[in-house]
Amino acid sequence: MIEVAGLSKRYGEKLAVDGLTFDVRPGIVTGFLGPNGAGKSTTMRMMLGLDRPTAGDVRIDGRHYDRLTDPLTHIGALLDAKAVHGGRSAFNHLLCLAQSNGIPRARVHEVLDTVGLTAVAKKKAKGFSLGMGQRLGIAGALLGDPRILMFDEPVNGLDPEGIHWIRTLMKSLAAQGRTVFVSSHLMSEMALTADHLVVIGQGRLLADTSMADFIRENSRSYVRIRSPQREQLLDVLHRAGITVVEAGGETLEVDGHGSEEIGELAARHRIALHELSPQQASLEEAFMQLTAESVEYHAHAGPALGDPPPTAVPPPAPRRSWGDDWKKG
Numbered sequence: 001m002i003e004v005a006g007l008s009k010r011y012g013e014k015l016a017v018d019g020l021t022f023d024v025r026p027g028i029v030t031g032f033l034g035p036n037g038a039g040k041s042t043t044m045r046m047m048l049g050l051d052r053p054t055a056g057d058v059r060i061d062g063r064h065y066d067r068l069t070d071p072l073t074h075i076g077a078l079l080d081a082k083a084v085h086g087g088r089s090a091f092n093h094l095l096c097l098a099q100s101n102g103i104p105r106a107r108v109h110e111v112l113d114t115v116g117l118t119a120v121a122k123k124k125a126k127g128f129s130l131g132m133g134q135r136l137g138i139a140g141a142l143l144g145d146p147r148i149l150m151f152d153e154p155v156n157g158l159d160p161e162g163i164h165w166i167r168t169l170m171k172s173l174a175a176q177g178r179t180v181f182v183s184s185h186l187m188s189e190m191a192l193t194a195d196h197l198v199v200i201g202q203g204r205l206l207a208d209t210s211m212a213d214f215i216r217e218n219s220r221s222y223v224r225i226r227s228p229q230r231e232q233l234l235d236v237l238h239r240a241g242i243t244v245v246e247a248g249g250e251t252l253e254v255d256g257h258g259s260e261e262i263g264e265l266a267a268r269h270r271i272a273l274h275e276l277s278p279q280q281a282s283l284e285e286a287f288m289q290l291t292a293e294s295v296e297y298h299a300h301a302g303p304a305l306g307d308p309p310p311t312a313v314p315p316p317a318p319r320r321s322w323g324d325d326w327k328k329g
């Protein structure tokens with residue numbers, strides 16, 4: 001368990017982390033999301049005692065990091081895969097970490113095997129690819145067999161097989177009852193891996209919720225309908241008091257009503273349907289909606305040649321969402 005309470009960090013004029021309070025619970029994978037510069041790495045560094053908070057504190061299984069004896073046996077972390085002495089072999093790098101934390105030499109062989117680096121264990125780390133460096137960093141995090149694991153962008157540089165491997169690894173660590181806290185910009189990957197999300201923007205907490213609730217709260221869900229009897233269907237829906245968005249061609253969209261209700265209504269009026277499908281936004285869409293106002297670095301790109309024209313679909317209906325209070329402030 002990681003407990004973050006009133007955590008803040010100021011660098012000169014910049015308030016990088018602003019009063020964060022949340023818990024990271026065992027037995028699940030918790031994703032840590034936020035736009036560039038939101039304060040994720042700063043928060044993770046404070047969790048590991050690498051940066052001193054301006055205010056607030058972090059407890060690792062009830063204790064401050066600097067009170068932990070043999071900290072690698074409590075919490076393992078991958079923060080910066082490049083933070084390795086390049087002249088050392090993978091084996092020697094891990095052996096140094098092991099010896100300074102009272103971890104037996106045999107464990108170095110075990111973790112090298114777990115991350116698939118046994119064959120290159122004697123090679124100097126400076127010759128490693130980005131993906132191999134990530135695996136070495138993950139080996140370091142696993143070395144002390146800790147109950148808590150923290151990974152900052154662990155899939156960075158990994159190929160599809162490597163991404164699949166780290167996803168399986170994180171899920172199995174959580175299934176063993178460990179606490180797994182992971183940041184990533186790869187939303188599709190996070191959607192497959194995380195059970196719970198902590199989302200920050202400009203240093204502040206925007207959401208601390210389950211993956212399913214996060215998507216539901218921050219995106220539009222609707223039913224898409226296509227019918228060759230579009231006009232008749234529109235008439236039936238209007239008479240039933242159902243508001244319809246016309247999305248071009250035969251396609252209609254309905255918010256706030258289930259596909260069962262619409263299907264039965266159409267059947268009663270003998271209207272053929274070619275499509276009746278509930279639509280739910282992706283994690284990426286929900287994330288962009290929630291964090292739109294806290295993105296610091298925008299690219300200014302016009303539509304590319306060949307891009308389709310903008311669709312007529314109206315923006316999602318405004319609804320109360322996580323972070324609304326903050327956005328008003």
Ligand SMILES: Nc1ncnc2c1ncn2[C@@H]1O[C@H](COP(=O)(O)OP(=O)(O)OP(=O)(O)O)[C@@H](O)[C@H]1O
Binds near residue numbers: 036
């Ligand atoms: N040592 C430092 N000195 C001054 N400012 C810093 C320092 N470290 C971070 N910052 C600033 O604090 C803010 C938060 O940075 P941080 O790296 O924690 O964000 P992040 O969410 O990890 O971003 P990214 O997703 O781009 O890695 C940024 O505005 C950054 O410029």
